[in-house]
Amino acid sequence: MSDSKEPVSGPLRRLGTSLLTLGRIRLELLAIEAQEEKERVAGLALWAVLAALLAGFGLLMVLLLVVVALWDSYRLLAIGGAAVVLLAAAAVAFAKLKALLAQPTTLFRASIGELCEDADALRRRP
Template sequence: MAAEPKPRLADSLHGIVDAGLQTVQTRLELLALELQEEKLRLSGLAINIVLCGLLLGFGLVFLMVFLTVLFWEEHRLIALGISTAVCLGGGLLAASNAAREFKRGSRLFAASLAELARDRDALKPRE
């Protein structure tokens, strides 16, 4: 009967380090994937915001010109005043929405942080 060779300490440490490095690599790949998804989401959002702003801006200008020409003889100052108030009100509403969204922040790396928290909990000594 031949005795089985006992694993050496260096081999055990090598296995532990290898498993740790694989875990870190997986977490970094997850972070990179989340960053890519956030970049795509933000670029699409930026394109939609710019397009929306341009089209709504042109539409509002044409509406103001139309109303001013329509009421030119009798109420042109009222038409210009109402158009100005609508533009200023819309601008203030948009600024308020942007400020609220900015304060809310981003959920960037939420899944990665949750995974790291689970890893940390798994590595805690059990009683």
């Protein structure tokens, strides 16, 4: 009787080892994707903040130039126009931010695809 159990335990052990190895590989892929996404988001945030600050300072300097140039004759109109321009730029920025937040994330897309392929491969086997 013990001889009949030996052949069954060998394939089960190999199957278990294979499943553990496959799971480890998929977890490593998930970790790599998470690290890549973290680095991408950090770089994106850094450049977005820098670009926004520089663009904001540039716009502020242009508006200040217009206000100073029109100070003697149209000071209130120049200040009001500058405020409208800044508020319009802020509205555009908020609309773009809302559109970006509405987009679906691509985090773990490759891992999910690999897991789906694994599941399909397991379903095809007899």
